Amino acid sequence: MEIARHWRLKQQRYGLVGEVCPHCDVKIFPPRDVCPECGGEAKTLYTFSGKGEVYSYTTIYEAPAGYDETAPYTVALVKLEEGPLVTAQLTDVDEESVQIGMPVEMVTRKLRQDGDERGMLVYGYKFRKST
C-alpha cells in the first residue's frame, strides 16, 4: 500500500476521522470526498466524538483467520451521535448484555492477531459500553 493512503487509513482507524460536508454539514464516515447527501465535494476532515449507540449487532462464532483467537466476539453497526453508522467490534462487554440502543464509546484496541504478516492494520477503533 502506498504511504499516503496507509497514513490516511491509519488516521481514520485510530482516531475515527471522517469528513464534514462544507455545503450541507453532513458528517461522513467512511470518508469518500463526495458528499453522499448533496453530491458536493467534501474534503474537510472531521474527528468524531466516538460516542454512539448500538444500531444492530451479532456475535461471531466462526471467525476469519486472524480473529479466531478471540472468538466468539461481538461486532456491531454503531450509530455515531453525529449521524453515520460505523462497523466495529465491541470490546470489554458481556455478549449477553448487548442490545440495540446500548450506549457505546470508542476505544483503540488490537484488531487482529496476524496483522503484521498480512500487511493489514493491526490496531484500530472498537467500542465499549458507556454510561
Add this chain to the structure above:
Amino acid sequence: MPINKLPRGVAIVGAGMSKFGAFPDKNGRDLFVEAYKEMTRSVDKGLDPSAIECFYLGNFSSDLFERQGHTAPLLADAVGLTPIPAARVENACASGATALRQGVIAIASGLYDVVLVGGAEKMTNLPTADVTDTLATAADVPFEIAAGFTFPGFYAAIATAYMARYGMKPEHLMNVAIKNHDNGALNPKAQFGVTIQKWMEGRVAAALKKGKPAPAWSDIWDFLHDDSANPMVAWPLRLFDCSPITDGASAVLLVAEERVREFTDHPIRILGSAQASDAALHDRADLTSLPAAKLAASRAYEMAGVTPKDIRIAEVHDCFTIAEVVASEDIDFFAPGEGFKAAEDGMTAREGAKPINTSGGLKSKGHPVGASGVAQAVEVWKQMRVEAGERQVPGDVPLAMTHNVGATGSTCVVHIYERRD
C-alpha cells in the same frame, strides 16, 4: 427516472446447469462444459453452435479461488466458441444475473441475435478460511472486514435488526431452511439433495454405525436447536441458516424475439430486466430491507407491466435464511414484516400461494457464487416449461421472477420471465 422498455424482445431458448456440489476432480472449466452441453441439448429444434455470436460469463473470483484470471475466453474455447467475443462480468454473488442482463442488453440493442450467458465458480479447492477471505473481498474490506465481520455476520446483523423491529424469533428462520431442503431433495442437481429429516436420520445412523450412542433428537426442530448438530455461526444464524461452499456452473441461450422460432416453440421471454447498486451496509438508513433489491424489483415490474400478484414463482437470493425473508418482502410478495410469517404459514412452499426457491435455493441446491444468478434462470425455465419433475409446482407458471444479490445488497438484479408458446 423513466423506465426504459427493452427496445427489442429477448427470450431464453435453452438452459442447463452442472451438478452442484464439491468436486475435487473438476475445475471451473469442466463444470462449465457440463452446463453448456446440457443447455445445447435443451434447445428444442437443436443448436448449431456457430449461431452464437457473443458470450458473457458471470464469475466472481476465479483469480483467488483457482488462481486463474481471464476466464471468459478460456471457457469459450473449452466449448469451441472462439473467436466470438467473450467477457467476464464480476458483481460478487450477483455476477450471474449481471451477466444475464448484459446478454439481454446486447440483444435488445440490436447488435447481436444469439448470445450465450454462463456462470461458473469453483470454490472448494481452497481451505474454508481462505474461501471466507475471498468472499470477504465483496465487502468494504478496510471498513467492514477489518472489524472482524464476516458475511454470515452481516446477514446476522440484518436478522437482529429485523427481529427487533418485527418480533421475529430465530426459530422462524428454520422454516426457510426446512422448506428449501424439502425442495432441494427433489432436485437431482442440488448439492444437499436431502430433507433435514433425512439429514438428521443420517446423523443417527452414522453414530450407531461407529458404535456411538445415537443422539436423542425428538424431531427436526430439536435437531436444529442442538448446538452440536446445528452450531452457531453468527448469532442468530446457525449452520443451517447458511448456504454452502459449492462448485458449479450454469448456462442459458438468449435469442432475439424475431429469431426465436428457429430454436423452439416454447421460449421463455424476458419481460423485465433491472439492476440497482448501493453502498456498504453501514451506509443504509435501514437494515430490514435491501434498497437496491426494492428498486430493481419495482423497475422490473414497471418494465414488464405486471404486478407482484401476477408472478407465480420466484427464485430469490437465499444466501442466508434471513435473506430469503427480506427478499420476499423486497420483491413485494409480502408486506414488510410479513415475510417470516408467510414462510411459517407455508405460503412460499411449492403448494403455497407464492412458491419461492422451488430449486432448493442457494441453501440446498448450493451457491457457486458466479453461477447462482444464471442457475436461477435455469430453474424458472424448467418450471415454466413444466420440466421440473417431482418439484414441479401445481398449475401454470405464466410469469416468474429471479432476484440475485451481490454482497449485502450493493448489487441487486431482478428479471421477470413470461412463457409465450
